[in-house]
Amino acid sequence: MQLRTALxxxxxxxGHYTITFIQDMGRIALFFLKGFLLIFSIPLQIxxxxxxxxxxxxxxxFVICLTGxxxxxxxxxxxxxxxxxxxxxxxxxxxxxxxxxxxxxxVLTAIMVIARGGSAMAAEIGIMRISEQIDAxxxxxxxxxxxxVSPRIAAALISFPLLTALFDxxxxxxxxLTGSVxxxxxxxxxxxxxxxxxxxxxxxxxFVKSLVFAVIVVSxxxxxxxxxxTRAEFGAKGVSQSTTSAVVLSCVLVLIADYALTTFLL
Amino acid sequence: MDQPLIQIKNATxxxxxxxxxxxxxxxxxxxxxxxxxxxxxxxxxxLLKHIIGLLQPDSGQVLxxxxxxxxxKKDERKALKRKFSYVFQDTALFDFLxxxxxxxxxxxxxxxxxxxxxxxxxQAKLNQLDLYEIEHKYPAQLSGGMKKRVALARAxxxxxxxxxxxxxxxxxxxxxxxxxxxxxxxxxxxxxxxxIIVSHEIPDVFFISQRVAMLDEGQIRFEGTPExxxxxxxxxxxxxIRGLESPHDELxxxxxxxxxxxxxxxxxxxxxxHSRPFSIVLLTVENLEDVDRIAGHVAGQKALRNFASFVxxxxxxxxxxxxxxxxxxxxxxxxxxxxxxxxxxxxLSRNLDTDAILSGAETRKRLCFAVAAGIAQAQxxxxxxxxxxxxxxxxxxxxxxxI
Numbered sequence: 001m002q003l004r005t006a007l008x009x010x011x012x013x014x015g016h017y018t019i020t021f022i023q024d025m026g027r028i029a030l031f032f033l034k035g036f037l038l039i040f041s042i043p044l045q046i047x048x049x050x051x052x053x054x055x056x057x058x059x060x061x062f063v064i065c066l067t068g069x070x071x072x073x074x075x076x077x078x079x080x081x082x083x084x085x086x087x088x089x090x091x092x093x094x095x096x097x098x099x100x101x102x103x104x105x106x107v108l109t110a111i112m113v114i115a116r117g118g119s120a121m122a123a124e125i126g127i128m129r130i131s132e133q134i135d136a137x138x139x140x141x142x143x144x145x146x147x148x149v150s151p152r153i154a155a156a157l158i159s160f161p162l163l164t165a166l167f168d169x170x171x172x173x174x175x176x177l178t179g180s181v182x183x184x185x186x187x188x189x190x191x192x193x194x195x196x197x198x199x200x201x202x203x204x205x206x207f208v209k210s211l212v213f214a215v216i217v218v219s220x221x222x223x224x225x226x227x228x229x230t231r232a233e234f235g236a237k238g239v240s241q242s243t244t245s246a247v248v249l250s251c252v253l254v255l256i257a258d259y260a261l262t263t264f265l266l
Numbered sequence: 267m268d269q270p271l272i273q274i275k276n277a278t279x280x281x282x283x284x285x286x287x288x289x290x291x292x293x294x295x296x297x298x299x300x301x302x303x304x305x306x307x308x309x310x311x312x313l314l315k316h317i318i319g320l321l322q323p324d325s326g327q328v329l330x331x332x333x334x335x336x337x338x339k340k341d342e343r344k345a346l347k348r349k350f351s352y353v354f355q356d357t358a359l360f361d362f363l364x365x366x367x368x369x370x371x372x373x374x375x376x377x378x379x380x381x382x383x384x385x386x387x388x389q390a391k392l393n394q395l396d397l398y399e400i401e402h403k404y405p406a407q408l409s410g411g412m413k414k415r416v417a418l419a420r421a422x423x424x425x426x427x428x429x430x431x432x433x434x435x436x437x438x439x440x441x442x443x444x445x446x447x448x449x450x451x452x453x454x455x456x457x458x459x460x461x462i463i464v465s466h467e468i469p470d471v472f473f474i475s476q477r478v479a480m481l482d483e484g485q486i487r488f489e490g491t492p493e494x495x496x497x498x499x500x501x502x503x504x505x506x507i508r509g510l511e512s513p514h515d516e517l518x519x520x521x522x523x524x525x526x527x528x529x530x531x532x533x534x535x536x537x538x539x540h541s542r543p544f545s546i547v548l549l550t551v552e553n554l555e556d557v558d559r560i561a562g563h564v565a566g567q568k569a570l571r572n573f574a575s576f577v578x579x580x581x582x583x584x585x586x587x588x589x590x591x592x593x594x595x596x597x598x599x600x601x602x603x604x605x606x607x608x609x610x611x612x613x614l615s616r617n618l619d620t621d622a623i624l625s626g627a628e629t630r631k632r633l634c635f636a637v638a639a640g641i642a643q644a645q646x647x648x649x650x651x652x653x654x655x656x657x658x659x660x661x662x663x664x665x666x667x668x669i
Contacts, residue, residue: 111471132358133359136354139318139351140371140376140424141344142371194640
């Protein structure tokens with residue numbers, strides 16, 4: 001819809017964009033469902049799944065450790081100066097561990113993977129679309145969703161929870177670094193608090209979130225790349241648009257989903 | 267004529283506001299090669315994509331053996347799809363797979379494959395296309411011509427029944443271009459597949475096609491045999507063909523077929539009105555296919571080029587030699603009777619340098635290069651067609667050489 005038309009009739013425009021958004025979400029959901037079911041089609045594509053786990057998971061380890069470590073450190077620092085006012089620095093371990101496991105771990109891991117892997121997925125599949133490689137798959141009677149999307153879905157579902165766990169562990173160690181090593185909090189107290197305050201339900205909640213985020217990220221990023229040719233812009237510009245909207249849309253939806261999930265899980 | 271294998275009925279296709287196909291009617295017959303020609307941007311590739319089902323017509327139908335895809339069961343559709351193969355204009359090779367993996371993909375993904383057998387098939391196909399020691403290279407590391415040949419190898423590796431070629435020779439040098447044409451024709455004769463070629467290579471593509479269709483302004487303007495195309499009176503078709511035809515054959519450097527035909531007509535006129543005799547000699551490389559099979563298609567085309575160049579060196583400036591078919595060169599000898607034409611042939615056979623002709627065929631196997639010559643002297647009441655038929659009948663192998 002053109003901007004002029006939208007300004008003339010804002011109500012019509014609002015309705016138009018809402019319907020388009022809902023339709024897109026429906027298409028993405030069906031796209032994901034097909035890709036997910038095809039994971040189990042025979043013969044299993046184990047090699048391709050392993051390659052994608054290496055790309056999405058293994059290659060993200062460094063960046064996850066880095067962001068996890070600094071997030072934990074900053075949480076330790078901020079938490080300490082807040083708690084010291086109330087004389088309750090002893091609960092720093094609980095504060096850092098719970099905020100990481102319940103909230104920051106899954107969300108920040110998802111956002112880091114979107115930046116590293118999601119954008120690459122959209123661009124890679126987008127380029128395959130504009131250079132007719134996806135058409136070539138169809139002419140060879142190879143289902144492009146099974147060939148390209150299913151291994152990525154399987155790999156994301158496996159990698160996201162593991163990366164989240166790693167983020168949490170490194171983050172807790174980061175909090176220990178600032179809280180105990182730099183600011184002198186008793187290390188025993190820090191880890192005892194971590195141990196006593198974190199319940200299994202918090203860990204499960206964090207994993208549920210990371211699984212939901214995996215579904216959101218992989219389906220949006222693959223979908224945007226897969227349908228690059230339906231955009232108004234063609235060629236390289238189309239791919240750049242797909243990559244941008246894949247990153248923006250999946251970040252926004254991860255945050256919205258996070259809120260919704262937190263409401264249910266608390 | 268039999269029932270067409272593929273029939274396109276009144277197909278239309280619009281992209282946004284542009285009507286690309288505007289009621290296309292076309293029949294493709296089993297076991298034949300059909301060329302689709304036309305100006306750039308007239309929708310030839312779009313038409314090809316309708317045949318393989320990558321695009322659906324807005325209205326009209328594409329029928330296979332008289333049945334539309336919609337009327338088939340899922341299994342039947344799948345079985346039909348497996349009979350097809352498609353060579354894309356821009357190759358569409360998978361840039362994350364190496365050459366061997368690219369060519370093997372249709373085999374690996376679709377059948378209960380045996381790894382060793384797949385490897386063997388892939389290697390055989392690559393060798394047939396003169397692609398050696400590039401199995402581990404990625405498409406980005408190959409030249410344009412090589413990519414084209416890898417794409418051809420990938421399309422032919424499954425031994426398909428129907429092959430669609432979207433400009434398979436664009437960007438190739440004359441030798442490789444004709445090598446690809448001869449390979450398509452050779453494979454078609456050996457395996458009997460049905461081929462559909464979108465091409466701008468006029469007249470080369472006519473040598474290998476049994477039917478030609480011209481697409482113009484979204485409709486089929488002409489449909490028929492290459493001979494019918496040459497004789498058509500439709501000004502649009504004639505202008506298009508003339509515009510693309512070069513006066514010289516790209517591979518051999520001798521005159522093109524249309525220029526040769528004109529020369530024949532002129533000589534006939536001189537004979538009828540000024541009583542100047544003339545003869546024609548048709549030189550046919552009888553076993554070009556064997557050379558192709560033993561030494562490769564590129565070597566075969568090089569041998570043909572060397573032979574044409576040898577003939578050109580042995581004719582007078584007033585004579586005309588032109589490419590008459592894939593493996594045929596015709597020489598028009600003005601002011602010459604049949605006896606003198608025979609002397610000309612004897613001179614050719616005496617001067618022939620075997621090594622020079624087969625210099626491109628680097629093979630240890632024994633190779634034979636057999637040329638047949640037919641001679642015909644024109645009479646006042648001769649027609650070009652009868653003259654050409656006569657010269658074709660009187661062929662005797664008159665030299666053979668081996669290395």
